[in-house]
């Protein structure tokens with residue numbers, strides 16, 4: 575693997591809505607054990623993160639205290655006030671959340687999140703001191719250059735054309751067609767898309783932006799990728815030992 579010229583590799587997982595409360599806590603305990611077993615993570619060259627459901631966050635923050643695991647949230651609202659059912663970035667910050675997913679494919683597709691809402695959320699998250707984990711990806715299979723162009727436009731819309739905002743983002747590149755599949759997109763395809771995207775971002779001095787891959791990611795993938803800053807795992811990290819294996823792969827790459 576050719577590493578991107580970014581500072582660190584990010585290895586994270588979202589539970590989406592797969593787990594109940596008790597199950598989430600049990601699994602988080604296993605994830606903490608995987609992280610604790612790898613003291614090299616303290617150096618910060620590999621940044622592990624975990625994104626459980628909202629109600630789990632307070633207890634998750636307690637469980638993660640003193641570990642290198644960064645706590646994330648799966649979504650946020652865009653301002654305090656009369657927004658029934660939403661959760662504000664400022665409250666997430668109070669709960670110890672450092673990272674917030676914005677614009678995941680499932681939110682775009684099933685909850686009608688459009689680019690204007692995503693831009694409001696990015697702005698609100700940044701204002702609250704959270705790092706947006708901006709999720710982008712082409713809905714259908716495309717040639718790598720066209721996919722990179724689609725993703726570039728999604729990022730541009732999410733920062734309302736203000737590229738200075740983009741420097742504070744972590745990008746999760748998740749081709750929609752590769753989410754929930756048996757296998758991830760091919761390593762060659764992902765590397766080509768991310769490489770082309772970095773070329774486009776270079777015009778804004780953002781070639782070093784963290785861009786991680788998600789979509790049926792599993793152990794064995796990361797070492798095959800070029801230019802990619804880590805992985806965003808889903809189902810294949812429900813077995814916490816797989817998360818540990820991916821951490822080992824990331825640590826080996828940064829040695």
Ligand SMILES: O=C(CO)COP(=O)(O)O
Pocket residue numbers: 588678748752753754755788789790791806807808809810
């Ligand atoms: O969407 C994802 C992470 O947010 C990927 O999920 P899967 O790995 O389960 O496809």
